Amino acid sequence: MHNKRISVCAAGMLLLAGCGEQRKLEDLGMIHAVALDRISRGTLQVGVSIPKPSEGGKLFSEYQTVQADSVKEARTKIQRRTGEILVSGQLRTILIGKDLAEGGIWRYMDAYQRDPIIGERTLIAVVDGPANNILSSDYPDRPSAGDYVNKLLLRDAKIHESPDVTVYSFARDFYDDGIDPIAPLLKLESRNVSISGIALFHGDSYAGSVAAQDIIRFLLLYGNARQGEIAMKLDGNEQVMISGLLSHRRTKVMHSKGGEPEVEIQLRIRASVLEYIGERDIGKEEDQEWIIQQITKHLEASMQDLVAQLQEKNADALGIGKRVRNAMGYDEWKAYDWNSRYPKLKIGVKIRLLIKDFGIKEG
Incomplete structure (x- = not known):
């Protein structure tokens, strides 16, 4: 009987504690x-x-x-x-x-x-x-x-x-x-x-x-990308969509004869052709090479334009300053007016494109 009273009291205390906790929540x-x-x-x-x-x-x-x-x-x-x-x-x-x-x-x-x-x-x-x-x-x-x-x-x-x-x-x-x-x-x-x-x-x-239409291109420039699709128009009436994007970025800083740094963003991109609309035969190696060259040309031009937009807005979203800073000594970087020099900096984009497979042809 004594043990039952202890059990009842303990249960009552737990219920009261639970109610208090509920009120707190x-x-x-x-x-x-x-x-x-x-x-x-x-x-x-x-x-x-x-x-x-x-x-x-x-x-x-x-x-x-x-x-x-x-x-x-x-x-x-x-x-x-x-x-x-x-x-x-x-x-x-x-x-x-x-x-x-x-x-x-x-x-x-x-x-x-x-x-x-x-x-x-x-x-x-x-x-x-x-x-x-x-x-x-x-x-x-x-x-x-x-x-x-x-x-x-x-x-x-x-x-x-x-x-x-x-x-x-x-x-x-x-x-x-x-x-x-x-x-x-x-x-x-x-x-x-x-x-x-x-x-x-x-x-x-x-x-x-x-x-919005440039987000994937930006992310490719920004860092290593692992997904995404890009549709583009090539020369003439050719159209292509690439998908399954895998990229790796390397930023190379060089010094010109005048001492001003020059930057080259180097991208290695792997992708698949999801869809192709045009006159080329995607089963032929020479036509595949032409398509790869056209995609590379399009991507380099559009990404170069995107870099120019960032410079015009004086927004170093790609972290170019970190690469330039790492190529300098501490005192040289501190004396370097990055905010005024970044918009005028020579920045190029170079792409090495590998197409894993060619997909559907229409047209």
Whole structure:
């Protein structure tokens, strides 16, 4: 009988502890996504997406937004409004409006980068338009806006349709004096969010973008790519699509007679011809060689144009400065005015293309 009383008391204590723990969880607001926009000089609109369980057990997204002078002030205001303790340990995505990004974002991003609770895998993206519109919109069959955007970014990075940019990688490139950060560029259209390009930065300020149709070419220049497809028109009415891209990049720095460095980006690309439309016989070796030469010519020209666009925007997204820096002594690099010299630097693109197999011919 004595043992039964002890068991009943112990069970009661566990139930009470469980109820207390449940009350604590209900008091927490687990932030999944944050949106930052500029309202006026020095004033932010900060929105958060907090997943909540519905009566049916499914999650829906609660959106809260305030105006504040800082990220920390916004957090305090939202806590007062909701009565919840906001927790950032589950923060997965930070969305930044383009207007805010144009004026520099590090003063706001630094608060997240220094927060030890926020994981290194928290993603960053720039929005072509107000970032809060993405979190405040309703999406059919997608109850959580924050989860929807996070899965979109992860999926497109996995299939090499956009770069994989986190708080950690953005901070790393921001602090490195030989490369500028990048971020995916999102756009909201008809209740759908899509990747509309790549946001380019000069320092921490938005400097322009790479168009959506050039993302794969950019990623080939940016580093080693392992997936992706490119469709292109060759000379005449010839058309071709290559897929299964595998690339390796090497950057060679040479010094001209005048002492100014010259750079050559050397790419080794392996691919398959997925589709060919034209008069050539892809079963013949001489026609295969002609197609390879035409693809190489097209890729080199389009990538050369892309490099020129980056230089025009003074956005060293490819990290050319790191290669030039490594080819110099420390004192020489410190005396070298990279920001003014980079846009005028001679940068070439050289491609070695290997086609593994030729696919379908049409026409």
